[in-house]
Amino acid sequence: MEKVYKTMKSVGVCDLVMGIVVTVFGCATGAFLITNGARLLKRKKEVLF
Numbered sequence: 001m002e003k004v005y006k007t008m009k010s011v012g013v014c015d016l017v018m019g020i021v022v023t024v025f026g027c028a029t030g031a032f033l034i035t036n037g038a039r040l041l042k043r044k045k046e047v048l049f
Contacts, residue, residue, distance in 0.1 A: 040047075
């Protein structure tokens with residue numbers, strides 16, 4: 001029975017770490033996209049189609 005609890009503990013820790021990593025990556029990606037969008041809006045007069 002102790003092996004089951006150790007396995008559940010390690011899986012829980014792994015899930016928690018992955019959740020934090022995904023959240024940080026999502027926030028960084030969102031900030032990057034907002035910054036690039038602002039740069040495009042700032043220079044929209046220079047863009048020719």
